[in-house]
Amino acid sequence: MGCYLSMAGISNTIIEKANHPRPHVGESMVTSSTRIFEEISFLKTMEETGFVKKYGATWHAPANRGKFSIEFAEFPQPGIHQDYTYHVDRGKFDHQLLKHAEDMGSIVVQGVVVKRVLFEDGRAVGVRAGFGNQEVDMRAKVIVDASGRGTLLGRQMRVIEKDPLFNQYAVHAWFKGLDKGDDHTRDHIHIYFLTVERGWVWQIPITEEITSVGVVVDKSVFSEFHSDIETYFNAQLQTNANLAHTMRHAERINEFKSEGDYSYSLTNFVGDGYLMIGDAARFVDPIFSSGVSIALYSAKYASERIVRAFEMNDFSAAVFKPYEDRLRQGAGIWYEFIRLYYKLLPLFTRFIANPEYRLQVLQLLQGEVFDRSEVPVLDTMRKYIETVENASSHLFKPQLADIPLD
Ligand SMILES: Cc1cc2nc3c(=O)[nH]c(=O)nc-3n(C[C@H](O)[C@H](O)[C@H](O)COP(=O)(O)OP(=O)(O)OC[C@H]3O[C@@H](n4cnc5c(N)ncnc54)[C@H](O)[C@@H]3O)c2cc1C
Incomplete structure (x- = not known):
């Protein structure tokens, strides 16, 4: 968002509570992200950093060691000159993207928490930010909530709708020593189906040696498994023969992290003086690695309406609404696909x-x-x-x- 606004000549400030680099879940991308990276001149950095190239995806059945793959090269996208996307260490990736926004013109403030969005007569006019022990009010013509699953505005306005169908729970960590084989699917994302309903495991290469592995199940499956997290994790790995084989000599190199309650939508993504983008607006189940792409496209589409608002000097919800409609439709397509996928x-x-x-x-x-x-x-x-x-x-x-x- 910062890059798009700076490119349009609109001054902007990014307030970030973390000090980057910091770890984050969501490490495997889809090829549509490349279009955004090109538009904001970030593709060169992606290439120079040497993130692992992702040419496709492979799925593994639980029982019979069967598997099937797709390659992105089979379906070239107009205007995208690469038949691969990337797997990333999000600490590194997010840090570089933030630095890039700064280089493009954003003012970046790190280690500062936005406490709340300030409203006057129903219109967002600024934020209250915590600098150490002090609170400072900052005003702006437009407020963009990009706070991720923290959903700052969603919580403040109480407009979060929990997903009625999906209540998935993920446990994940980084490992060394996987046996990834040596065929062309080595650096694919690998998805292993588990025997429990809606259960699956991701295998995402972060570097040549390090691989991210995450177990995703319905929350009830996790809650009913009365044991420590390591035993739970290893028991799930054993339910897919290919996965058990790949992981047989693997060694965990960082702490397990868990993520829950992560599927929701907000009743509205825009209002007078504000917009929500990325996970702050909507989150759909990560089975198809859609999250970063949706976040990037939401920034692009939202920025187009912000530019229009400046041209018209009108920052009302009506001007921002086409962005909401577009994002709802895009995320809705993902959601429908995921629902049909899990259904059968x-x-x-x-x-x-x-x-x-x-x-x-x-x-x-x-x-x-x-x-x-x-x-x-x-x-x-x-x-x-x-x-x-x-x-x-x-x-x-x-x-x-x-x-x-x-
Ligand atoms: C289990 C799981 C697996 C996933 N796997 C994938 C995957 O493989 N591929 C994929 O594309 N996506 C995946 N995702 C989704 C992906 O993580 C998100 O969709 C993506 O990170 C959204 O980006 P964002 O910029 O909206 O939010 P974030 O990346 O979360 O960024 C939000 C930022 O806001 C900051 N912030 C929060 N609150 C405040 C505040 N009050 N004040 C100031 N700053 C604040 C945070 O520090 C953070 O840096 C996965 C998600 C989950 C839960």
Whole structure:
């Protein structure tokens, strides 16, 4: 956001409570991010830093050691000249992006917490920030809440809607000594299905030696497992044969971290004088590595409306609303895809193996769909699920999850 505003000649200040670099979850990207990096002249830094290149994704079935892969090169995106994206150490990546925003013109203040957004007559006019023991009020024409899952404004205004379907819980850490094999999928993101419903594990290479591994399950699965975190984590790893093999000599090199309660939406993403972007607006389940891409695109689209607001000298919700509609639609497409995916896991495998649908599924996986009419494959998936539901007997029927389609 800072980069886009500076490029438009709008002075801006980024207030960040952490002192970067700091660790963060969300380490694997989708290719649509490249377009934003190019637009804000950040791609060169990504390349020079030497982040691990991600050419595709591989999924592993729990039982029979079966696996299947996709390569981004199969579905080139117009205007994007790379057939790969990146896996990142978020400490490094976020720090560099922040420095880049500063180089482009943002004023960056670190180690300062925004306590609340200040309103006058229902319009956001500034923030109250804590500098050490002091509180300082800072005024601005537009306030952008980019506070991530902290959802500063969402909590202040009490407008967070918890996701009614997904209550996933993740435990993750970095490891050394994985046996990643030596074929072309070595540096893919690997997703391993577990035997518990909606359970999966990510394997994301951070460097040649270090790999991030995270176990994601429905919160109830974790709560019912009465044991220490290490035993829980290792027990889940054993439920997928390929994963157990990959991890057999792995050694954990940092503390386990956990993330819960992370799927929600806000009732509104904009108001008079303010907008919310990234996770501060909406968070969908991370199964398809969509979070950073949604955050980047939300900044791009929100900044376009802010530029328009300056041109019109009108900072009302009405001017910002087209941004909200667009982001809602884009995140809604991800959400629908994730819902259909969890509803009937074999469907995803089947569609990706079908030449008629493979490219559309790939388009979804690359993360640049903000128009629902571009992906009729979602309707076809829906119809397929309905057929399975209504059949008196069907091979996939026992695998239907208890998730409503709408
Ligand atoms: C288990 C899990 C796995 C995930 N895996 C992936 C993945 O593989 N790929 C992917 O793309 N995404 C993934 N994500 C999602 C990804 O982490 C987020 O979508 C992404 O980081 C959102 O970026 P953001 O800028 O909106 O928020 P953040 O990156 O969280 O940044 C928010 C910033 O605001 C600062 N802040 C917060 N409150 C205040 C305050 N009051 N005052 C000042 N500063 C404040 C924070 O310090 C932070 O630096 C995952 C998420 C989870 C939970």
